[in-house]
Amino acid sequence: MRGITKRFPGVIANRAIDFEVKPGEIHALLGENGAGKTTLMNLLCGLYEPDAGEIWLKEQRVWLRSPRDAIAAGIGMVHQHFKLVEPFTVAENIVLGSNRTLLREAPKRLNLRLQRLADQYGLNIDPSAQIWQLSVGEQQRVEILKALYRQANILILDEPTAVLTPQEAQELMATLRMLASQGTAIVFISHKLNEVMAICDRVTVLRDGQAVGTIAIQDCTERSLAKMMVGREVSLFRNREDEAQTTNHKPQSASPPALAIKNLWVISDRKLPALRGLNLVIQPGEIVGLAGVDGNGQRELEEAIVGLRAIDRGEILLTGKLAHIPSDRYSMGILTEFSVAENLVLKDVQHPPFQWKGLLRINYILKHATDLVQQYLIRTPSVKTQVGKLSGGNAQKVVFARELNRDHQVLLAAQPTRGLDIGATEFVYAQLLARRDAGAAILLISTELDEILSLSDRIAVLYEGEIVGEVDRASADIHHLGLLMAGKRERARDEE
Ligand SMILES: Nc1ncnc2c1ncn2[C@@H]1O[C@H](COP(=O)(O)OP(=O)(O)OP(=O)(O)O)[C@@H](O)[C@H]1O
Ligand SMILES: [Mg+2]
Structure with missing residues (x-):
């Protein structure tokens, strides 16, 4: 060329x-x-x-x-x-x-x-x-x-x-x-x-x-x-000791859980049990990382929590409002034919301040979009550009910006940095930690073990629709997690 x-x-x-x-x-x-x-x-x-x-x-x-x-x-x-x-x-x-x-x-x-x-x-x-x-x-x-x-x-x-x-x-x-x-x-x-x-x-x-x-x-x-x-020196964010842990973070364990999942059973598209009696509790001010190889029930869990998939048995208790960064941004997160500004208010457009007495307040919507585009470094020619015309990573930033900006107590973040460049990934990590410090309960679903270790206060391992192990970040070791992720529950225990 x-x-x-x-x-x-x-x-x-x-x-x-x-x-x-x-x-x-x-x-x-x-x-x-x-x-x-x-x-x-x-x-x-x-x-x-x-x-x-x-x-x-x-x-x-x-x-x-x-x-x-x-x-x-x-x-x-x-x-x-x-x-x-x-x-x-x-x-x-x-x-x-x-x-x-x-x-x-x-x-x-x-x-x-x-x-x-x-x-x-x-x-x-x-x-x-x-x-x-x-x-x-x-x-x-x-x-x-x-x-x-x-x-x-x-x-x-x-x-x-x-x-x-x-x-x-x-x-x-x-x-x-x-x-x-x-x-x-x-x-x-x-x-x-x-x-x-x-x-x-x-x-x-x-x-x-x-x-x-x-x-x-x-x-x-x-x-x-x-x-x-x-175009300049960068620090490769490799971080965990210095980033996640230095805050010496304590979840608010005295308060009731923000998200509690009890004995959850869910059926997959292939009509097989995708979740088999899953139990998981997250406190306000805590990031729980759900580690595991893709295809072990992550998608079904995500869909069940947001109400897109029927629950077969068990229950999901949510205290407060939920924000959701979906793993599949293009089918669950954005409307590609709509503009950046429209996508940024997609879930709140029927409420003030974006609407007043049945009328859309266009100037307010545009102003809101301009602010978020600056804050989240979304590269777009204008807030009126269709999201389908943005680069892959920038379309993802639109979803991220919208969800983090909504009032929420629980954040479900599934593969939040998939497709993002190094700088944007660093930015997302900082934002998630800041949300947690402000008291949000975060369920981080990620197939990247590095990411889980960087951000989580507690790590749960998902294997064939069940939590097969739970460890504190402080005592987590990669070898042990790797064994759990491969389904070697017994051997992992024996080796301890
Ligand atoms: N069909 C299109 N119409 C208008 N603008 C477009 C179109 N496709 C790409 N662009 C613009 O061209 C620029 C380059 O986008 P491109 O998708 O090539 O980036 P990229 O390097 O692949 O990024 P990413 O890592 O996020 O996928 C961006 O500013 C994008 O908004
Ligand atoms: Mg691209």
Whole structure:
């Protein structure tokens, strides 16, 4: 890509960017939220056309006017937010819109062929499953398989590990290495610098729409990359001793619990018990971290607490108002067609001060939005911009800002920093600790053990729908937690 420029109303997303990827290389594309990573790759996969600049494939200039052109040129992209059709099967999604007219192929034969292709790359998938039944990790494998089925020799992955469990991330890395060793060129977008260091060959850093440099991985460190992204020295927030614990925090244990979950049973979409007699109590002024590998009931618990999923048995007692940062921001958190300002008042628009005697007070809504955009460093051309037009990380900041700004005593924060850059993550951590110090009870659901250890006063481990262990932050050790998360309850106890 040479001299690529792309403008949107009010923003220059890419400014004269030069970017190249070689066959067989894994090339990281880094930058803060809103730096222009997704836009640059959307140009390469034919979703947008550049305002200026050229795209060359193997010494040949190409014009990619549609995703179809890009697919034909061997470019496949796994998007930040998947584009699968829920009621269809894996196999149907894979052949959908592809040039080969295989929809007529007998489903049995097609499934077999796909199974073989999947096995070849170590992708564990059932081609006959329907998309809605799959975990995010499985859905991502479908997206990768789809690209491979279309014989992509350039594969772009936009924050692929943000939604994966550590094990799934490991598996993905192995698959990517295998693909690269067979000559596939891979572009890997991520905010996780340790992954970039582990798997990539070269790195290109974008800042504010410009490419600030391309370097071989052996010539950089996490710190130097962070500095390149931000444009100044940064402290990598690694923190727990100094941050969470120095406050020497004591929850208000004398008061009644803010959230009490008693013997909770909940059924999953697949009609299996997702929570089996879960018990959990959170006091005001306390962060309880719920650790665990994704898929052990986190999503169902989140949905049950906010009333989106029926309770089969047991009860949830909530004292005070609830704020909720949902794990799946795009289906539960925002309306992409609505503006930033509208999304920021989404849950309170029927109340004063945003409404008075049945009339919306537009100026008040806009003023409120302007304040929050400044306070939470949301990068948007204007508060009237549609949220769907923001970068992934900035859309998440909108949800975070709205929820933290609502009056609440209990905060349910599910994967609160997923997709956020280093600076924004630090900011979110500070805000959560401040909310706790102000007396909020916080349930932090996170698959990132580092995050749990950084923030929690108490840690509970979720495994197959049950709490299999609870420890104080002060006495928590990673090895013990790891065993609990793997379901080794007995051995973990014996080892103590
Ligand atoms: N379809 C669009 N319409 C208008 N503006 C857009 C559109 N897509 C992206 N932008 C703007 O372009 C800029 C770059 O966004 P982009 O999504 O490329 O960032 P990113 O580096 O991928 O960030 P993140 O890490 O948050 O995903 C942002 O200011 C964003 O608001
Ligand atoms: Mg992005």
